[in-house]
Amino acid sequence: IIAKELEKNKQLKKYYDEWGSRCYIFVNELGKTYEFTKDQNIKVRHLQLNTNQFKEMGGRYIFSSVPILNAKDNNLSLLKEFNHKESAWKIYLYQVM
DSSP states (O other), rough: OHHHHTOHHHHHHHHHHHHOOOSSSSTTTTTTTOOOTTTTTOOBBBBBOHHHHHHHHHHHHHHHSOOOOTTTTTEEEEEEEEOOEEEEEEEEEEEEO
16 A cells, blocks of 8 residues: 555665554655644645555545645545644545545
8 A cells, every 4th residue: 555655765664564563654755753733734745555455455544644735646535624722633534535
């Protein structure tokens, strides 16, 4: 599912491969940082996912703490944004099309 993203970054690939019990996506643009609060204005622009494989494995939704600008290129549709004044995060819910 995330092979193309991992091929972009040897450090992330090694990190993932050596502890593959992940339920989240590594993104080359973001590196190993994954806790982005809603006040940071971080966006993903060049994500490459194999959403066909994700869907074949039973995956239907992706939660993200940052917007995915090329969601349509990855067969993702933004369903809803969750934002609460007391939460440090804004959550974006994407559905695989």
